Amino acid sequence: xxxxxxxxxxxxxxxxxxxxxxxxxxxxxxxxxxxxxxxxxxxxxxxxxxxxxxxxxxxxxxxxxxxxxxxxxxxxxxxxxxxxxxxxxxxxxxxxxxxxxxxxxxxxxxxxxxxxxxxxxxxxxxxxxxxxxxxxxxxxxxxxxxxxxxxxxxxxxxxxxxxxxxxxxxxxxxxxxxxxxxxxxxxxxxxxxxxxxxxxxxxxxxxxxxxxxxxxxxxxxxxxxxxxxxxxxxxxxxxxxxxxxxxxxxxxxxxxxxxxxxxxxxxxxxxxxxxxxxxxxxxxxxxxxxxxxxxxxxxxxxxxxxxxxxxxxxxxxxxxxxxxxxxxxxxxxxxxxxxxxxxxxxxxxxxxxxxxxxxxxxxxxxxxxxxxxxxxxxxxxxxxxxxxxxxxxxxxxxxxxxxxxxxxxxxxxxxxxxxxxxxxxxxxxxxxxxxxxxxxxxxxxxxxxxxxxxxxxxxxxxxxxxxxxxxxxxxxxxxxxxxxxxxxxxxxxxxxxxxxxxx
Numbered sequence: 001x002x003x004x005x006x007x008x009x010x011x012x013x014x015x016x017x018x019x020x021x022x023x024x025x026x027x028x029x030x031x032x033x034x035x036x037x038x039x040x041x042x043x044x045x046x047x048x049x050x051x052x053x054x055x056x057x058x059x060x061x062x063x064x065x066x067x068x069x070x071x072x073x074x075x076x077x078x079x080x081x082x083x084x085x086x087x088x089x090x091x092x093x094x095x096x097x098x099x100x101x102x103x104x105x106x107x108x109x110x111x112x113x114x115x116x117x118x119x120x121x122x123x124x125x126x127x128x129x130x131x132x133x134x135x136x137x138x139x140x141x142x143x144x145x146x147x148x149x150x151x152x153x154x155x156x157x158x159x160x161x162x163x164x165x166x167x168x169x170x171x172x173x174x175x176x177x178x179x180x181x182x183x184x185x186x187x188x189x190x191x192x193x194x195x196x197x198x199x200x201x202x203x204x205x206x207x208x209x210x211x212x213x214x215x216x217x218x219x220x221x222x223x224x225x226x227x228x229x230x231x232x233x234x235x236x237x238x239x240x241x242x243x244x245x246x247x248x249x250x251x252x253x254x255x256x257x258x259x260x261x262x263x264x265x266x267x268x269x270x271x272x273x274x275x276x277x278x279x280x281x282x283x284x285x286x287x288x289x290x291x292x293x294x295x296x297x298x299x300x301x302x303x304x305x306x307x308x309x310x311x312x313x314x315x316x317x318x319x320x321x322x323x324x325x326x327x328x329x330x331x332x333x334x335x336x337x338x339x340x341x342x343x344x345x346x347x348x349x350x351x352x353x354x355x356x357x358x359x360x361x362x363x364x365x366x367x368x369x370x371x372x373x374x375x376x377x378x379x380x381x382x383x384x385x386x387x388x389x390x391x392x393x394x395x396x397x398x399x400x401x402x403x404x405x406x407x408x409x410x411x412x413x414x415x416x417x418x419x420x421x422x423x424x425x426x427x428x429x430x431x432x433x434x435x436x437x438x439x440x441x442x443x444x445x446x447x448x449x450x451x452x453x454x455x456x457x458x459x460x461x462x463x464x465x466x467x468x469x470x471x472x473x474x475x476x477x478x479x480x481x482x483x484x485x486x487x488x489x490x491x492x493x494x495x496x497x498x499x500x501x502x503x
């Protein structure tokens with residue numbers, strides 16, 4: 001065994017009165033401390049969730065197949081298509097199962113469940129096409145085109161309802177997986193903090209395990225048990241369901257493999273944190289090389305084909321949105337002009353992709369001499385240290401308060417999107433004065449165009465600190481995708497209607 005790791009003799013009980021530090025101990029012969037059948041018993045909520053997911057998918061397939069039959073054939077449905085409609089729910093459940101839609105580890109995760117549904121829809125379409133070709137039977141394309149998408153949408157809605165339901169329970173501390181975090185002190189602290197910041201993911205840390213010689217640097221929360229025994233004993237004592245290993249070169253290779261064998265006997269899941277932060281899953285993949293499983297980190301998509309696709313997406317959707325909100329733009333312009341002196345639009349210099357400056361458009365929500373009066377209000381600044389923000393700013397007009405509350409003042413930026421200065425989704429457009437204060441790492445947010453909305457918009461808006469805002473912008477710049485843009489646009493509508501953090 002490598003240096004720094006205890007041998008199997010350390011599994012023996014410590015002498016009376018002697019306190020032992022947790023050590024990386026995995027015995028050569030793995031003992032089955034409790035009956036395997038007892039360790040593999042699933043949590044009660046897992047069974048309920050699986051049954052609810054099966055019922056939702058079955059209902060989605062029945063609904064999609066029935067609506068497709070009625071829409072395609074009306075009252076003239078022959079017996080053959082009735083049989084096809086009856087087989088559709090069975091085939092749909094099989095496709096979802098093959099795409100891991102009912103695996104416990106994905107329950108309540110959201111994106112992974114939705115991906116399994118989408119992949120199942122693609123698989124079902126391919127299955128129908130191949131079966132039709134192999135049996136030389138003609139299946140009406142109109143039926144397939146209607147049945148599969150409607151089933152997919154209905155199933156995704158059902159999973160969304162389930163996801164929301166389990167998220168509410170997890171925020172109340174229910175339906176959680178008990179976790180033992182293993183690693184060095186600073187790594188354990190970081191991993192524990194990340195897990196506790198996202199209760200909706202379903203992990204609750206009940207114990208930590210440190211190597212011999214590591215001191216406990218900070219007081220543990222009341223619900224966090226500190227164990228001074230080896231990993232396997234801690235698993236059994238705290239009845240954990242997941243062991244989370246923080247990146248540690250000493251707990252790797254054959255030692256980690258033996259640990260996985262021991263946990264497998266106990267029905268305990270093993271997850272390993274690679275130590276890479278702020279990088280989304282789509283950029284990370286595992287590739288087997290020379291008998292090793294290597295973690296491959298893809299480069300962020302900031303140019304080439306993905307960038308062109310984002311530009312087309314912005315222009316098309318931006319044009320449609322501009323046409324849809326044009327009545328609101330006209331009404332707002334009239335109200336701004338009629339209630340206060342000054343121009344309807346406020347123009348401000350902002351910095352875009354690659355450091356290029358442009359004139360950003362907004363509806364004017366303040367009095368005409370707002371910039372001149374800013375100096376006298378500086379001592380009342382409630383911003384994040386870099387940006388000037390004032391919750392009850394006396395310069396804001398009566399109409400401006402409502403425009404800001406529902407972000408209507410931002411709608412003219414759709415023109416900036418059509419010009420190519422901005423994107424629908426991206427980092428917050430910074431002022432030149434802000435850019436002058438950027439650190440070297442902060443400049444990465446300039447790799448993509450600033451956005452009309454972004455992670456900052458759906459994560460607290462004006463209530464974020466400067467560091468939090470910058471962290472979200474960098475996360476987006478490193479991990480953007482069309483799917484992420486669509487998700488942010490959806491969440492933006494909810495944030496605007498809720499008007500949280502807008503002033």
